[in-house]
Amino acid sequence: MPLTPDERPGRTIRSVQIAFNIIETLQERDRIGVTELANELGHSKSTIHSHLRTLEERKILVRDGDGYRLSLRILDMAADVRDQVGNYDVIRDEVEALAAETGEIAQFGLEEHGQVSYLYKATGDRAVVTASQVGTQQPMYSTSLGKTILAYLPPERTEEIVRNTDFEAITPQTITSPEELYDELEEIAERGYGIDDEENIEGLRCVAAPVRNDETILGAVSITGPSSRFTNERIHDELPEYVTRAANVIELNTKFS
Amino acid sequence: MPLTPDERPGRTIRSVQIAFNIIETLQERDRIGVTELANELGHSKSTIHSHLRTLEERKILVRDGDGYRLSLRILDMAADVRDQVGNYDVIRDEVEALAAETGEIAQFGLEEHGQVSYLYKATGDRAVVTASQVGTQQPMYSTSLGKTILAYLPPERTEEIVRNTDFEAITPQTITSPEELYDELEEIAERGYGIDDEENIEGLRCVAAPVRNDETILGAVSITGPSSRFTNERIHDELPEYVTRAANVIELNTKFS
């Protein structure tokens, strides 16, 4: 298995690619040894060995029993990430409050690499269970968070993201063309909130509101629930009020970084 | 500045070292650009550029404004780390409970790379503030957690760690020789809990108890407080009871992984 078929522009460093292949493999299947990794990744044992040694010296991995796993240093790095994004405490408190008062799932997400990344997730007492997890990514065009963020990003950035998007019909309702998407973005910008009507997961609807600081968008807040509770009526009346209120509180407490 | 003066055994991969130098620099000082990184790390701009491109493609970094920062994917990795260690929920609940009932700092730590890494930290309502943070590391020989873990590790592993330890007098009370340390480890094994009497930070004392599963040690729980509240009397009577009780609860709820 050759690595990458050489992305068009720019160079990328092979050893580093290998290192992160190891890390990612170790992320999903812990406690693996040298030989197994070598087979899995298609490299010689000696190559993998040197890499493991390097990563262990850097305290990214630890030997645990027979095999390696990621080290707790990752937790420290995660804390720094939260600091760097800024306003984590405000966001957490407000998302928790939103989940508590609605009983549903509340989330905060922001754009990274042309996708939505979840920064925080809170589950209310009657919330449905979903697979989404903090730090993971979802497409922009199929989520309320993503579409709402797109609607408020600088136009050139929005275009760049849309241009690099492969539209895929995740559910029957998913938006599958740039034209449809741009229409909806306009709509969102007009009314101030975005909606996902079973476009990402069947049976689930979401409502999201942008969080902005001085014209630049930081991210968005959303609530997610089953279509049975998110009726056509509530989704354009009561629910947008909740999320915009939460978004406003975050905006007001935002400190410049 | 040459990288490492070539560690004695084994080879380590330079590109990966550079990549993690970048990551670590970005961890402490966010939003840095290519040129600044190049100067800081002593590499050419083109080298740094290729690395940044690689790391960005791997979604480890994001462009944010002008400059890079670590991406939210780190948060996802952190979640996986907690899963891999196992029993995170039990540990969190019990450490929180311990902090709540004592009012002090409570922590759970385990051994990695011959040091203590903190997995969880909870602060009670009258707890002193310390710099220690989840995911960071401390020496084994100067902390109650470290010494307690050493006392219950397999003897050969303990020896290996002690052999590779540089003893340093962090405070006037710090243990500075293997002999002293081994004496204390025996004491700990006898009475079942470990103590740090201002050996790591002046003015602070800690008490720790081991968490074991079927003869193998998973880590240790500790409480930390000012010497004024951690009197000679309480530190050998009331306080050990708290931590051993917490440790026992964790042990009982431990699932095999």
Add this chain to the structure above:
DNA sequence: CAGTTCGTTCCCGGTACCCGAACGAGAAAT
């Protein structure tokens, strides 16, 4: 519009990276 400072690209030389193969240490099997 000149001047500065970014980020980016290109090519080239030297090296250190990856591989293959051999070694050593356990454990399991007979």
Add this chain to the structure above:
DNA sequence: ATTTCTCGTTCGGGTACCGGGAACGAACTG
């Protein structure tokens, strides 16, 4: 006890490829 796996580790060699320098382009500033 001896064999036979399989694991992690070490070692040298050939060459891909990584890092450096310099030139280019773009964005700001004066």
